[in-house]
Amino acid sequence: MLFRQLFDLESSTYTYLLADEDTREAVLIDPVLEQVERDLSLVRELDLRLVYVLDTHVHADHVTGAGAVRERTRARSVLSERSGAGCADVFVKEGDVIRFGRHALEVRETPGHTNGCVTYVTADHTMAFTGDALLVRGSGRTDFQQGSPHALYHSVHEKIFSLPDGCLLYPAHDYKGRTVTSVAEEKRFNPRLGGGKSEPEFVDIMEHLQLAYPKKIDVAVPANLHCGLPEPAHREPEHASTWAPVETSAGGIPEVTPEWVASNRSAARVVDVREPIELSSELGHIPGVEHVPLAAVPSVAQRWSRDRPVVLVCRSGGRSGKAALQLRDMGFRDVASIRGGMTAWNAAKLPIERRPIAAYPPSPQG
Numbered sequence: 001m002l003f004r005q006l007f008d009l010e011s012s013t014y015t016y017l018l019a020d021e022d023t024r025e026a027v028l029i030d031p032v033l034e035q036v037e038r039d040l041s042l043v044r045e046l047d048l049r050l051v052y053v054l055d056t057h058v059h060a061d062h063v064t065g066a067g068a069v070r071e072r073t074r075a076r077s078v079l080s081e082r083s084g085a086g087c088a089d090v091f092v093k094e095g096d097v098i099r100f101g102r103h104a105l106e107v108r109e110t111p112g113h114t115n116g117c118v119t120y121v122t123a124d125h126t127m128a129f130t131g132d133a134l135l136v137r138g139s140g141r142t143d144f145q146q147g148s149p150h151a152l153y154h155s156v157h158e159k160i161f162s163l164p165d166g167c168l169l170y171p172a173h174d175y176k177g178r179t180v181t182s183v184a185e186e187k188r189f190n191p192r193l194g195g196g197k198s199e200p201e202f203v204d205i206m207e208h209l210q211l212a213y214p215k216k217i218d219v220a221v222p223a224n225l226h227c228g229l230p231e232p233a234h235r236e237p238e239h240a241s242t243w244a245p246v247e248t249s250a251g252g253i254p255e256v257t258p259e260w261v262a263s264n265r266s267a268a269r270v271v272d273v274r275e276p277i278e279l280s281s282e283l284g285h286i287p288g289v290e291h292v293p294l295a296a297v298p299s300v301a302q303r304w305s306r307d308r309p310v311v312l313v314c315r316s317g318g319r320s321g322k323a324a325l326q327l328r329d330m331g332f333r334d335v336a337s338i339r340g341g342m343t344a345w346n347a348a349k350l351p352i353e354r355r356p357i358a359a360y361p362p363s364p365q366g
Helices: 033-045 066-072 149-160 183-189 199-207 217-224 258-263 276-280 294-303 318-329 341-347
Strands: 002-008 013-019 025-029 049-054 076-080 090-092 097-100 103-109 118-122 127-131 168-171 254-256 269-272 310-313 335-338
Touching: 002 033, 013 033, 013 168, 025 033, 025 097, 033 066, 049 066, 049 097, 066 076, 103 149, 149 199, 217 318, 254 318, 258 341, 294 318, 310 318, 310 341, 318 335, 335 341
Parallel strands: 025 049, 049 076, 076 090, 127 168, 254 335, 269 310, 310 335
Antiparallel strands: 002 013, 013 025, 097 103, 103 118, 118 127
16 A cells, blocks of 8 residues: 655644555545645656545644545545534545545544544554544644543544554644654553543543644634535625624634623624533633524524524634524524634633523523
8 A cells, every 4th residue: 555644834734645556546634725736746646546535523723625635636525424514525434434446444433622533544453544533642632623531532542542552543733743653652651541541530631731722723613614615605695794893704704702792792692502511611601691502503593583693602613603604504694603702702701600501492582
């Protein structure tokens, strides 16, 4: 099997090219939009035929090149069926197999960094492409995009550490110049997950990392929900907003500031799209907010008045941005996501509550 590891300096992202040397069929894993020409030039130089372009998850630190590669080749794009995106040609789940020539990649679901994280494992279990689930001497963060340290602990131990000790692990990123590791190394030396660390120990480590807000998340996540391509052409053009000072992000998300929402609570329906447990977390929730988890928004919104503006919020803006676009497609014209989500709300020292609230509350206002 032909194998190449490529690197994007700005986002410290690894892209992997694998190919069958006889049939010349190839797959590309985790391409970066700005590096698409580099990647396709290599494919041409090596006389390969790209059949699949795979993302290990919906990235928050760069815009994927999957959509651009698909448009310029006959390759089919691949994402987890739990990714929340609707743009891929193939949606995979645990146990699915991606074939190219005589070779194959087995899909192992490894949620925890995001719900839709997958690890691709070669059929002979000698190589695995772990995305952001497991890094060299580290792991993906669990404080954004449906992150869960509990889920990630089980994903790594049950789906990655269960591979042979000699299996080589190739992550989606490295910030110290390391290119590869192994199952045995990470079991022994990973400071978060190795050395016999228990689940409570790992959870405690992840909850006290105090990481900076991802610089590209507000652009990358909305774009990657469309496989890195512009918004679908069927979406109607934006109209001038008069109900609020709405600004459109680089990823096409209509946004309002936390401060505006706090000062204009009666101007719109405010809906929190996080999971129930998050509303009583350290970030809390906006007092009086309605709670509708992201997966339920399309069905619950059917009974909302389209004449009343809707403001959506999540932890950092990724999920609420997706919900805003969903509502736009459903005919809601006055809709916006709170820029930066509850992270920005807390940073602005705006009021919060931490008590649990029921999902899908009845709304006498329609």
